[in-house]
Amino acid sequence: MRANRVPIEEIEREPAAFAERVTADGRFGRAAEPGRYRLVVSRACPWAHRVVMVRRLMGLEQAVSLAVADPVQEVIDGDPHWVFTEETGSPGGRDPVLGIHALREAYRAGDPGYDGGVSVPALVDVETGRVVSNDYDRLSTDMATEWGGLARAGAPDLYPEGLREEIEDIGERVYRDVNNGVYRAGFAPDQARYDAAVARLFERLDEMEERLSARRYLVGDHITLADVRLWSTLLRFDAVYHGLFKCNVRKISEYRALWGYARDLFQTPGFGDTANLDHIRAHYYRVMTGINPTGVVAAGPDPRGWLTPHHREELGGTPFGDGTPPGPVPEGEQVPPLGRRC
Structure with a gap:
């Protein structure tokens, strides 16, 4: 996320300034x-x-x-x-x-x-x-x-060679219409471009809803980079994109499969234990003064919904495939526990 003024115009991601591997x-x-x-x-x-x-x-x-x-x-x-x-x-x-x-x-x-x-x-x-x-x-x-x-013993294969083409195909669509799509909507310079961005965003979310209605993960039977890429946006959607970015056709919590999928991953080590909803809300509402000039931070939604049962295990698959969950979060890297907002 670029740390300079965000103009009220269509968002185009700049190439990485430094890209040594x-x-x-x-x-x-x-x-x-x-x-x-x-x-x-x-x-x-x-x-x-x-x-x-x-x-x-x-x-x-x-x-x-x-x-x-x-x-x-x-x-x-x-x-x-x-x-x-x-x-x-x-x-x-x-x-x-x-x-x-x-x-x-x-x-x-x-x-x-x-x-x-x-x-x-x-x-x-x-x-x-x-x-x-x-x-x-x-x-x-x-x-x-x-x-x-x-890497640790038991680390999952997040990018299986046989699934890379499918991971990248889904990743490209998710990036264009969801990851970046929320920004295109939130910073649209006119009604026409806002309408187009929102339409594509929810068309893609509807597609992901249908895909995840019959499978636990986006690609294959365990977590891959495809899930990591989508989930980072789903986590922030109801808290900031739905209201602040005017992506308010539906909340993620109003989708049966997507909301279950998002909760499933939140409750999986490596996802929810790296998520700080307080930081997310503080940044978006206080820094993006072009669309929230008062800097007032919204109170909701109640984050405890992330911990409710999801029943996604009934679809089969296991989070880490042949691997194992990561161990405890290292000291000093823990995120605050979820608490009621309003």
Whole structure:
């Protein structure tokens, strides 16, 4: 999620400014080494959340450390920026490992003349303090497939070779019409483009509803990257996109299969235990003043619905296939328990 002013216009994602790849064998120039990299995220951002989920599912918490930025960005030189604060575990407002206050410092360590957008997630080289990659899609795919022996025993195969074409086909449609579609609706510059974005969004959600009515997961019989990609938007939908972004034809909680699927994953280790609904609501309602000029944060919906029975196990399949669930959330990375909002 880019950390600068969001204009009221159609959203087009910019290419990643930094896109070095990190692999087990270092064939692209960088090898996956334990402790070498630090992953900077906002728990509010759906794009960063994908990488956080993959890191946890693959058991890479000890290999690559986590830095959490404040969900309410700080205005620096006229633009809001991701910063580290006491509230998110950074004494003195500086990340305890990288020693920086604003993520843009790591961007400029990699390119002193850089003046583009600053986004999360960002993988930072601890030794040099510079950003290696802010390519959320490549980061999540590589962590799922390329980090070799650093992954935990029992890690699931999130990107099975025989299913990759199907995963990418669904991923492309979900990205265009759902992940990015909510932004196209929320920041549409006129009625026609809003109407078009909302129509495509709910056509795609209806398609996913039909698909998930007869199967537990999007592709295959266990969790894959396809599920990670869709779920990051479903988590935020009723809390922010439905009201703030005017995606209000239906709530996800009004879909039988999608809501059951979303709850099933929330209750699966690696999903709900990486989700901070307080950060999500604070960021969207307080930072996006172009569409919420008062900065007033909505009270609902009651988040306890995420913990209600879903009965999705009746459709078959197992979350981790031949693998096992990840262990307990590492100390310092726990998210607040769900509580009643109103």
